Amino acid sequence: MVKNMQDGEDHSDKGGQNPNHPQPKQIRFVEENVKTLYSNVFNIGFGSEEVVFLFGNHSLDPNVVKIESKMAVSHKTAKRLALTLGNLIRRYEAIHGELDISVPKNPEEKPNIQ
Numbered sequence: 001m002v003k004n005m006q007d008g009e010d011h012s013d014k015g016g017q018n019p020n021h022p023q024p025k026q027i028r029f030v031e032e033n034v035k036t037l038y039s040n041v042f043n044i045g046f047g048s049e050e051v052v053f054l055f056g057n058h059s060l061d062p063n064v065v066k067i068e069s070k071m072a073v074s075h076k077t078a079k080r081l082a083l084t085l086g087n088l089i090r091r092y093e094a095i096h097g098e099l100d101i102s103v104p105k106n107p108e109e110k111p112n113i114q
Helices: 075-096
Strands: 041-046 051-058 065-073
Touching: 051 075, 065 075
Parallel strands: none
Antiparallel strands: 041 051, 051 065
């Protein structure tokens, strides 16, 4: 199971109660019947009430991307996601080095996806 790194803190039970620092809720993530999809293309759009994430994959036709999944979230959730991803990338790069996300110079060259 993937650990929720939303705020980067360990919320495990430390025993004892501190009235000045109430314990956070214990949340259990249930992954029954969840589908795991791979995506090598994404797009993001927004409206007044939501942010929409589109995830897809290149098709045989280089001008076509097949959308595999679409998710709409609130603007607050999108900001939490952005902050969490930023923290995750900083931690990853501190261990493994900087990720190169530049566009390959040769269109035939495949990007190094990790």
